[in-house]
Amino acid sequence: MPRKPEYDRNELIDRARDLFWKRGWAGTSLKNLEAVLQMKPGSFYAAFGSKDALFELALDKYAKDGLLRLKTLADELGPIKALQRFPEMAISNDAAPAKACMLSKTVLELHAHAHPLAARANAHLLKMEAQFADLFQQAQSAGTIDKSLDPKALGRRYQSDLLGLRVSAEREGVDAKAIAAEIAESLSRL
Amino acid sequence: MPRKPEYDRNELIDRARDLFWKRGWAGTSLKNLEAVLQMKPGSFYAAFGSKDALFELALDKYAKDGLLRLKTLADELGPIKALQRFPEMAISNDAAPAKACMLSKTVLELHAHAHPLAARANAHLLKMEAQFADLFQQAQSAGTIDKSLDPKALGRRYQSDLLGLRVSAEREGVDAKAIAAEIAESLSRL
């Protein structure tokens, strides 16, 4: 009996993610969203409920895709080579809405306001960090890196470096690829 | 003949800086500013002209203070020890409005909007980066670190690591002091 929506929900979330990623939470107005999603307010609220709810969907998708990309890379290249390649990949996609990480941007923008989306973004970052640590541990098991190192500490440091790289890549006049290469190189010394 | 203002302009800029630093540009409303500065709109606009103009004053002061703190530290400890101490200092001030760097927060928030304040923040970051490079060069001249390394590359990487550290310090559940210690430690290996 029902009428079907004229849009592909999944694709709308992608477009919203790109907009939020680029412009941030406060920087993205409903007018912006209506324009990009080609939706009138009524449809928007019927479909997503609120700006925050859509941001959450976009954030979750962003995080899920990031994790998947890392795992795929690790399956292809093995743990250490994946970790070496990942930073350069993160900043080299010119089609991406921004170089900086959407999760860290969200934490920085909303943490001071105690907004739940900041906590959610941080939770995603923690999952990512755990994945980095897991890859370091795999590398240890495979004998690729020094076994006396703490994989959790390595993951924590790696993520921090990656976040710094991606902030730097967002800036004008910074050779971020050189930084990415240095991060990769330093992993060979473990 | 004139009446003197009832406020200390310099202190108002400090308070505005703290508010902007914590809450960001869009996250800080004129109501917030009026409350913190104890000013009515009329006085505010007579004194500062606009929200953007005050943000600029706050940003410039933030940058100036940061540069001064680094130079003071270098005078006390010498270049390398200053660089080793600086990261831990940056994240240990519990009275500060935020752990993350106001300059990077500004770039991340406003760069996508092509806002002049983003370019200004980036210019301040470039000055800071040059100062880091200068300290690395001093350390080379003093024979403290390997002379074959490029001081500009070291400065670039150091700043990236510092920005990453400060983003990490803004997050919940991350042992940022451990990261700061690792950054410091890695400088001993140069």
Place this chain on the structure above:
DNA sequence: GGCTTTCTTGAGTGATCACTCAAGTATATA
């Protein structure tokens, strides 16, 4: 063709945004 159910439309909601300005008040000089 009717009927139900959902989706779409878009004008309109109150709240808040950055900002203005005319009127009032305080102070230093003449």
Place this chain on the structure above:
DNA sequence: TATATACTTGAGTGATCACTCAAGAAAGCC
């Protein structure tokens, strides 16, 4: 004391904010 010069006040500006809702349109089932 009179006057000129700021500074302070706070109601008010139009614009934009996220969001609502009643009315109409489209699709599946009888």
